[in-house]
Amino acid sequence: MKNVKLLTLLLVAALALPLGVGVSSGQDEVKLVYWSMWNETEPQAQVIQSWIEAFEAANPNIDIQATWNGRQNQTLVRTALSAGETIDFVDQDADPISGGLVAEGLALPLNEYLDETALDEDMPVRDVFTPGTLDLFAVDGQVYLWPYVYNTSQFWYNKDAFADAGIEQPPATWEEFLDACQKLLDAGYDPIAAESDIQFYQIDYLTYQAVRYGGVGFLLQTLEDPTGEMWRDPIYLQAAQNMRELWDKGYIPPESAGYLWPAGQQTLGVGLAAMELVGSWLPIELANVVEGSFEWGGFNFPAMPDGAGDQNDLMVYLLSFMVVKDTEHPREIADFLKFTTTQENMQQMADEALVGVTRVDVEWAPEIADGAAAAANATAVFGMADGGVALYPELVNNILYVNWSKLFLGEITPEEFVETMVDDQAEYWANAG
Amino acid sequence: MRARTRLILTFLFPASLLYIVFFLYPALRALYTSFFDWSGFSDNARFTGLDNYRQLYRDDLFIESMSNTLTILIAGGIIVFGLAFALTILLNSGIRGRKLFRAVIFLPNVVAVIALTTMWSVAIYHPRFGLLKNGLAYLGLESWSTILFTSPQNIFKSMMAAIIWINVGFYVVLLMAGIDKIPTELYEAAKIDGANQVQMFYKITVPLLWDVITVGIVLWSINALKIFEFPFAFTALEPSPNTYTVAVYLYVMGFGQRTPIYRLGYATAMGVVLVLTVILVVIVLRRVMRREVIQY
Numbered sequence: 001m002k003n004v005k006l007l008t009l010l011l012v013a014a015l016a017l018p019l020g021v022g023v024s025s026g027q028d029e030v031k032l033v034y035w036s037m038w039n040e041t042e043p044q045a046q047v048i049q050s051w052i053e054a055f056e057a058a059n060p061n062i063d064i065q066a067t068w069n070g071r072q073n074q075t076l077v078r079t080a081l082s083a084g085e086t087i088d089f090v091d092q093d094a095d096p097i098s099g100g101l102v103a104e105g106l107a108l109p110l111n112e113y114l115d116e117t118a119l120d121e122d123m124p125v126r127d128v129f130t131p132g133t134l135d136l137f138a139v140d141g142q143v144y145l146w147p148y149v150y151n152t153s154q155f156w157y158n159k160d161a162f163a164d165a166g167i168e169q170p171p172a173t174w175e176e177f178l179d180a181c182q183k184l185l186d187a188g189y190d191p192i193a194a195e196s197d198i199q200f201y202q203i204d205y206l207t208y209q210a211v212r213y214g215g216v217g218f219l220l221q222t223l224e225d226p227t228g229e230m231w232r233d234p235i236y237l238q239a240a241q242n243m244r245e246l247w248d249k250g251y252i253p254p255e256s257a258g259y260l261w262p263a264g265q266q267t268l269g270v271g272l273a274a275m276e277l278v279g280s281w282l283p284i285e286l287a288n289v290v291e292g293s294f295e296w297g298g299f300n301f302p303a304m305p306d307g308a309g310d311q312n313d314l315m316v317y318l319l320s321f322m323v324v325k326d327t328e329h330p331r332e333i334a335d336f337l338k339f340t341t342t343q344e345n346m347q348q349m350a351d352e353a354l355v356g357v358t359r360v361d362v363e364w365a366p367e368i369a370d371g372a373a374a375a376a377n378a379t380a381v382f383g384m385a386d387g388g389v390a391l392y393p394e395l396v397n398n399i400l401y402v403n404w405s406k407l408f409l410g411e412i413t414p415e416e417f418v419e420t421m422v423d424d425q426a427e428y429w430a431n432a433g
Numbered sequence: 434m435r436a437r438t439r440l441i442l443t444f445l446f447p448a449s450l451l452y453i454v455f456f457l458y459p460a461l462r463a464l465y466t467s468f469f470d471w472s473g474f475s476d477n478a479r480f481t482g483l484d485n486y487r488q489l490y491r492d493d494l495f496i497e498s499m500s501n502t503l504t505i506l507i508a509g510g511i512i513v514f515g516l517a518f519a520l521t522i523l524l525n526s527g528i529r530g531r532k533l534f535r536a537v538i539f540l541p542n543v544v545a546v547i548a549l550t551t552m553w554s555v556a557i558y559h560p561r562f563g564l565l566k567n568g569l570a571y572l573g574l575e576s577w578s579t580i581l582f583t584s585p586q587n588i589f590k591s592m593m594a595a596i597i598w599i600n601v602g603f604y605v606v607l608l609m610a611g612i613d614k615i616p617t618e619l620y621e622a623a624k625i626d627g628a629n630q631v632q633m634f635y636k637i638t639v640p641l642l643w644d645v646i647t648v649g650i651v652l653w654s655i656n657a658l659k660i661f662e663f664p665f666a667f668t669a670l671e672p673s674p675n676t677y678t679v680a681v682y683l684y685v686m687g688f689g690q691r692t693p694i695y696r697l698g699y700a701t702a703m704g705v706v707l708v709l710t711v712i713l714v715v716i717v718l719r720r721v722m723r724r725e726v727i728q729y
Binding site: 072074075078079081082093095096097098099100101103104105106195196197198199200254255256257258259260261262263267384389390393394396397398401402405406409411427431 | 472473474475488491492494554555558559560561581582583584585586587588667668669670671673674685686688689691692693694695696
């Protein structure tokens with residue numbers, strides 16, 4: 001009987017020993033769950049995966065489990081969090097995630113980590129970021145998004161076409177812009193490429209004009225007017241008339257009203273059109289369409305006559321990491337995010353994924369070098385629809401986008417656009433209570 | 434009797450359980466959700482009663498989406514069944530290669546939707562390089578070749594034409610399967626009695642196919658009312674309001690795209706209206722199409 005007891009004790013001890021070891025080492029093990037907006041085969045995902053592997057090698061107790069969800073990431077994250085699943089950090093376009101997860105109070109403020117010293121550098125992390133990128137979506141001084149990809153909204157153009165038309169310098173004013181369009185038309189080019197179905201491209205013409213005429217924040221202020229009367233400001237009628245002028249004079253070819261993405265931008269890629277107002281992803285999207293000698297340039301939206309805005313005020317599309325508020329490992333995630341932001345890692349993203357990044361001291365790919373210059377010289381940055389997408393997504397998507405698209409494509413007149421915006425916005429705010 | 438009841442209940446239990454868990458509960462839960470203002474991100478939902486439903490009637494995009502959906506249902510349905518009948522008659526007229534033609538007509542049904550939308554939006558409707566533009570120009574129809582088939586004025590009709598093209602094949606196969614079962618003696622007897630093709634179609638084919646036609650129309654109605662994939666993918670980067678159907682608009686409002694709307698309660702109200710519309714349409718169709726069953 002004694003032997004049986006002894007044997008039992010030994011057996012229990014033998015079983016408990018590795019268990020004890022496991023518990024002890026388990027306390028050091030940290031598993032971070034990352035849900036990504038990238039598809040696994042995309043170059044951005046591959047760069048992030050290499051960052052993860054390098055970070056794990058330097059921190060053997062940390063295991064980052066990445067799930068590559070693609071662009072529906074935020075929607076999938078919403079469902080998963082509602083179902084109680086553990087997710088520690090995610091990434092997405094800054095405008096939608098700011099209006100989604102951040103607006104819902106599900107993001108962790110990052111200020112204390114941004115005040116820490118950057119890796120291998122003698123300065124706070126926040127100082128390595130391109131100016132304006134951290135504050136763009138801050139709420140009451142709290143930063144919730146850690147941006148890493150920086151896309152600029154500019155006119156991207158074919159330098160050869162401009163040279164062929166005798167345009168020596170990219171236009172800086174609206175008058176010069178119209179003159180450049182006429183020269184391009186005379187030289188046999190379609191001056192401007194446009195898509196008929198992408199409303200968030202089309203709206204940039206209104207956003208930029210509003211910002212150039214009234215300054216950054218003017219369009220947002222207009223959207224916040226519960227009466228809608230601010231749409232009667234003469235700049236909006238002028239902006240709408242300017243838009244139609246581009247069509248009426250043939251600067252945007254009439255068949256563009258039927259171009260479904262990417263048909264419009266392809267005309268730029270094959271040398272028929274000369275420029276397009278769009279994000280700095282365009283040269284990379286058209287990399288397989290353009291000929292080897294194709295030389296890209298980018299210039300900022302021109303200044304408007306007597307406008308209050310600066311021509312260096314820049315609309316940006318940032319892609320950002322966001323830490324989920326309830327994570328148990330904010331320290332480890334912050335360490336990883338600091339790791340991603342080193343000069344070396346940002347340069348890797350710029351070189352391998354051919355995108356702009358959120359550090360000024362990183363060289364962007366030659367095709368989008370003018371985007372890097374615009375980012376470095378930006379006097380102010382603003383988000384989609386002057387920040388309206390993040391703050392008032394339904395108003396922007398269902399009213400502003402729809403009405404501007406009708407104006408853009410010639411379904412309504414500039415006067416009708418203004419009146420419709422006044423009425424629809426007043427009704428929106430009345431219903432919103 | 435008790436043993437028999439127990440046996441019935443035992444057999445019914447698995448299917449009933451699945452039905453309750455995967456259909457009835459979610460459906461009732463959706464109805465409940467539609468009374469709330471809820472983003473879906475957390476448990477913070479605000480009860481708003483019938484507000485979501487009231488808003489639907491003032492929402493221009495919802496009304497346009499419903500109008501597009503009903504246009505696909507009614508106009509699309511008439512054209513789909515008209516073409517399906519015409520092709521069925523043609524294929525049954527004794528032409529050579531009947532099976533080959535049937536397979537070709539059915540082919541779009543086995544191709545991925547994204548491939549079909551790309552083919553139509555890029556290869557066929559392209560305003561500069563499209564097959565349709567160049568084909569019309571080649572035929573000398575210069576004025577027609579300048580039509581922008583994907584402009585805001587035309588894009589919905591163009592999309593509907595593609596949807597019709599895809600669906601006709603399915604209903605051709607359905608109708609042909611029904612026609613194949615009609616005894617040939619009936620047609621032979623009719624011919625001897627001097628009936629022509631039109632008379633045989635209305636007096637023999639249609640009455641004996643009535644059950645198949647009814648099933649086909651009900652299937653079309655359900656699929657047309659909840660159509661999502663093709664309109665969603667037809668404009669590649671984001672759905673265009675000109676081609677919104679109720680299901681697409683529901684998705685835009687409930688699941689966020691580039692604009693993070695996330696109004697899951699409101700979107701669910703649309704879903705409830707859509708389900709009620711499907712039920713109503715099916716009930717009406719069943720009543721309208723009720724006929725005495727012909728045995729043969």
